[in-house]
Amino acid sequence: MSxxxxxxxxxxRKSSIQxxxxxxxxxxxxxxxxxxxxxxxxxxxxxxxSLNDATDSxxxxxxxxxxxxTIDSYISVVNNGEFLHAAxxxxxxxxxxxxxxLFFTTLLAYGMSKKxxxxxxxxxxxxxxxxYFGGGLIPYYMVLKAIxxxxxxxVYIIPGAISVYNMILIRIYIESLPAEMEESAKLDxxxxxxxxxxxxxxxxxxxxxxxxxxxxxxxxxSWFDTNLYTYSKKLKTLQFLLVQILxxxxxxxxxxxxxxxxxxxxxxxxxxxxxxMATTMVATLPIILVYxxxxxxxxxxxxxxxVKS
Amino acid sequence: MSVELGNTVSLNRTKIHKNSLKxxxxxxxxxYILILPGIIWALVFCxxxxxxxxxxxxxxxxxxxxxxxxxxxxxxxxxxxKFFFQTGDFLRILRNTLATSVLTLVIxxxxxxxxxxxxxxxxxxxxxRMVQTVSYLPHFISWVITANIFxxxxxxxxxxNQLLMSMGLTKEPIMxxxxxxxxxxxxxxxxxxxxxxxxxxxxxxxxxxxxxxLYAAASIDGANRWQRMIYITLPSIMPTxxxxxxxxxxxxLNAGFEQQLLxxxxxxxEYSDVIDTYSYRYGFGSGMYSYGAAVGxxxxxxxxxxxxxxxxxxxxxxxxxxx
Numbered sequence: 001m002s003x004x005x006x007x008x009x010x011x012x013r014k015s016s017i018q019x020x021x022x023x024x025x026x027x028x029x030x031x032x033x034x035x036x037x038x039x040x041x042x043x044x045x046x047x048x049x050s051l052n053d054a055t056d057s058x059x060x061x062x063x064x065x066x067x068x069x070t071i072d073s074y075i076s077v078v079n080n081g082e083f084l085h086a087a088x089x090x091x092x093x094x095x096x097x098x099x100x101x102l103f104f105t106t107l108l109a110y111g112m113s114k115k116x117x118x119x120x121x122x123x124x125x126x127x128x129x130x131x132y133f134g135g136g137l138i139p140y141y142m143v144l145k146a147i148x149x150x151x152x153x154x155v156y157i158i159p160g161a162i163s164v165y166n167m168i169l170i171r172i173y174i175e176s177l178p179a180e181m182e183e184s185a186k187l188d189x190x191x192x193x194x195x196x197x198x199x200x201x202x203x204x205x206x207x208x209x210x211x212x213x214x215x216x217x218x219x220x221x222s223w224f225d226t227n228l229y230t231y232s233k234k235l236k237t238l239q240f241l242l243v244q245i246l247x248x249x250x251x252x253x254x255x256x257x258x259x260x261x262x263x264x265x266x267x268x269x270x271x272x273x274x275x276x277m278a279t280t281m282v283a284t285l286p287i288i289l290v291y292x293x294x295x296x297x298x299x300x301x302x303x304x305x306x307v308k309s
Numbered sequence: 310m311s312v313e314l315g316n317t318v319s320l321n322r323t324k325i326h327k328n329s330l331k332x333x334x335x336x337x338x339x340x341y342i343l344i345l346p347g348i349i350w351a352l353v354f355c356x357x358x359x360x361x362x363x364x365x366x367x368x369x370x371x372x373x374x375x376x377x378x379x380x381x382x383x384x385x386x387x388x389x390x391k392f393f394f395q396t397g398d399f400l401r402i403l404r405n406t407l408a409t410s411v412l413t414l415v416i417x418x419x420x421x422x423x424x425x426x427x428x429x430x431x432x433x434x435x436x437x438r439m440v441q442t443v444s445y446l447p448h449f450i451s452w453v454i455t456a457n458i459f460x461x462x463x464x465x466x467x468x469x470n471q472l473l474m475s476m477g478l479t480k481e482p483i484m485x486x487x488x489x490x491x492x493x494x495x496x497x498x499x500x501x502x503x504x505x506x507x508x509x510x511x512x513x514x515x516x517x518x519x520x521x522x523l524y525a526a527a528s529i530d531g532a533n534r535w536q537r538m539i540y541i542t543l544p545s546i547m548p549t550x551x552x553x554x555x556x557x558x559x560x561x562l563n564a565g566f567e568q569q570l571l572x573x574x575x576x577x578x579e580y581s582d583v584i585d586t587y588s589y590r591y592g593f594g595s596g597m598y599s600y601g602a603a604v605g606x607x608x609x610x611x612x613x614x615x616x617x618x619x620x621x622x623x624x625x626x627x628x629x630x631x632x
Contacts, residue, residue, distance in 0.1 A: 028427055036439065134359065139358040142358075142361050193342070221452075246456060276457065
């Protein structure tokens with residue numbers, strides 16, 4: 001008799017556990033869905049605003065899809081010579097700057113990976129200090145000015161030769177490689193420079209991909225150096241162009257809807273607002289396109305960094 | 310090392326020892342060549358500006374030649390620092406800096422922990438991976454674009470205000486960029502939005518290193534998934550969380566720079582001005598180079614002290630040094 005009630009209670013408990021687990025899964029998925037929306041929707045919102053007729057956008061109520069579809073804003077962006085030039089500068093600094101930084105940072109990382117080097121400890125401290133203490137913006141500017149980098153394209157490239165953080169990432173990776181390969185190459189009479197290029201770099205591809213991503217994203221996203229260290233129009237980057245558009249933007253918050261609407265209908269053509277959206281989209285796109293492919297690398301990269309630092 | 314060498318080649322021990330320093334340096338001459346560009350870079354772009362901080366102690370007036378004006382300018386000692394503390398600015402800047410970074414800390418510290426825990430509980434693997442991928446994305450987006458997004462979404466006619474109004478939470482659109490205190494909150498949210506997914510990677514890494522036997526034992530004891538999360542997963546990532554917390558406390562004076570420059574506006578300068586933007590504004594905007602440099606130096610020094618204290622605490626927690 002008691003065995004019978006036990007088994008019923010057991011069944012009941014089991015099914016309640018299943019329901020509980022189901023609710024639990026539901027709550028988990030719900031929270032993740034909120035995160036997904038919070039991280040993705042802003043980009044989507046910018047996209048639909050950039051694809052919607054500018055005057056129509058001001059009426060509000062745009063949430064999921066464009067109402068009056070148009071690619072006018074993109075056409076006016078692409079036909080803008082200033083924009084094309086800025087995009088070209090952005091691309092140039094990203095490609096040249098990334099390769100340049102990657103080269104010098106890798107050289108340094110390999111040099112620093114040998115513990116029996118005389119003065120290795122001191123050199124290591126010498127570099128780590130730069131991560132935690134600096135002169136600040138104003139003395140830095142004075143140095144750039146003194147060596148004649150102000151208002152040249154090279155101000156985007158040369159000061160970025162080394163990233164100490166990325167150097168440490170690469171160094172940790174090199175230190176984890178088996179030492180035998182290097183030893184045998186050394187017996188064959190190869191010097192360290194040959195070893196670095198023939199043996200170490202091919203083995204380091206995963207970490208170099210991570211660091212490459214960090215450098216490239218940093219270059220592409222950078223705007224403040226353009227703002228402070230260059231005056232010429234021909235050196236303006238895409239991000240900086242966007243800052244200028246942003247500064248001209250009257251902060252929709254400061255004007256009433258009616259004022260904005262009146263303004264936009266006066267102009268008739270694509271308002272600066274939708275151009276701003278289109279430019280934002282174009283500046284975001286390269287990162288969105290490139291990044292899923294590199295995701296597995298940077299996750300690995302930050303793990304290395306997290307474990308060691 | 311020379312001892313090791315001596316042991317293996319015991320016959321030549323004394324000879325090697327005598328020449329060891331020179332021969333060891335020569336042995337690695339190529340390595341020094343590889344390191345040299347890095348050293349030059351650090352001297353020019355890191356140490357020269359540190360030397361340039363001498364500016365903070367003189368009344369720097371720019372002339373054609375940088376070094377000449379350095380020497381000719383009048384030495385004023387700590388006057389710029391005194392000036393900074395005596396103007397009412399100091400307290401206001403400190404308030405803004407701390408308000409922004411403490412609010413950011415309060416939101417952005419727990420967020421990645423919760424995200425990592427929830428991700429770990431998710432059994433739909435494809436969905437989980439999708440959320441992860443998308444949640445890292447804001448980290449790679451520039452502040453220019455982030456500012457654009459926030460200004461658009463939170464403007465009077467933006468989607469957030471429309472949503473709040475349709476839900477009846479507010480009658481008038483909320484002016485997020487007109488109210489200084491709301492602006493602090495806005496910055497905290499923006500910082501969290503940008504960093505949450507990326508920071509969760511560290512916690513996920515900590516979670517993967519938890520021993521499976523702990524979970525198995527807990528299941529046998531009848532713990533459900535919620536209990537396993539609260540009593541096993543959460544305590545297991547606490548040391549990591551403690552380190553991250555201490556690190557962010559160490560960076561309390563880093564209340565942002567680009568954020569304020571891009572999202573702020575003159576009406577709320579009273580609230581948006583933090584120590585970095587202040588130094589920048591005076592240094593470049595008003596041409597008070599020495600004053601700007603002095604404010605920057607003050608921040609660097611406090612930061613450095615905070616870092617040392619932080620490092621000391623982290624060393625206590627983890628048993629090894631951070632630096």
